[in-house]
Amino acid sequence: AQSVAQPEDQVNVAEGNPLTVKCTYSVSGNPYLFWYVQYPNRGLQFLLKYITGDNLVKGSYGFEAEFNKSQTSFHLKKPSALVSDSALYFCAVRPSLNFGNEKLTFGTGTRLTIIP
Amino acid sequence: NAGVTQTPKFRVLKTGQSMTLLCAQDMNHEYMYWYRQDPGMGLRLIHYSVGEGTTAKGEVPDGYNVSRLKKQNFLLGLESAAPSQTSVYFCASRRGRERSTDTQYFGPGTRLTVL
Numbered sequence: 001a002q003s004v005a006q007p008e009d010q011v012n013v014a015e016g017n018p019l020t021v022k023c024t025y026s027v028s029g030n031p032y033l034f035w036y037v038q039y040p041n042r043g044l045q046f047l048l049k050y051i052t053g054d055n056l057v058k059g060s061y062g063f064e065a066e067f068n069k070s071q072t073s074f075h076l077k078k079p080s081a082l083v084s085d086s087a088l089y090f091c092a093v094r095p096s097l098n099f100g101n102e103k104l105t106f107g108t109g110t111r112l113t114i115i116p
Numbered sequence: 117n118a119g120v121t122q123t124p125k126f127r128v129l130k131t132g133q134s135m136t137l138l139c140a141q142d143m144n145h146e147y148m149y150w151y152r153q154d155p156g157m158g159l160r161l162i163h164y165s166v167g168e169g170t171t172a173k174g175e176v177p178d179g180y181n182v183s184r185l186k187k188q189n190f191l192l193g194l195e196s197a198a199p200s201q202t203s204v205y206f207c208a209s210r211r212g213r214e215r216s217t218d219t220q221y222f223g224p225g226t227r228l229t230v231l
């Protein structure tokens with residue numbers, strides 16, 4: 001069974017500081033990993049994904065994420081936080097070898113608050 | 117393109133009533149999904165479809181039925197609503213191919229309250 005853990009329910013960061021939102025995963029075989037962001041009363045928006053290749057993935061709004069196979073982690077990062085980055089962030093995983101498994105498993109979400 | 121749209125945006129039901137949530141996508145995507153989002157639980161997959169005329173159970177299918185009569189539409193039905201089905205429901209779609217790496221696109225959600 002596949003799973004995602006986001007160990008922090010809430011992360012507070014001062015504006016201008018670097019931010020990290022943590023994610024670890026468990027999946028059979030190689031993973032496809034995703035980050036989504038949800039603003040209040042909105043659906044989820046895709047930020048970035050890791051499929052294969054370079055372990056550092058760059059995405060929308062200046063976000064990036066680093067895939068670490070040995071630590072089974074896919075932490076989301078940004079060098080300098082903006083107040084507008086405040087939102088709910090979800091990490092998700094799907095096995096690369098589907099064989100009929102269409103399930104994208106989401107973490108429970110991390111609420112990121114950027115303090116002006 | 118409108119992307120993924122959901123109807124209605126809000127609904128209040130009494131226990132035992134039935135309703136249907138409609139999801140529509142104009143991106144010619146093969147795969148469509150229904151999720152529910154509950155506080156502290158992330159998104160959980162209810163049902164999904166890998167093409168017109170096909171449906172499959174997800175993680176939490178009990179109490180829900182779905183139909184995919186047309187490629188662009190995916191309907192989620194509650195035959196006899198229960199308070200435990202109070203949630204925010206999201207539809208998603210993706211282009212879909214075997215071992216595809218494409219991403220899911222989400223609708224804006226339907227907030228359902230069952231009294």
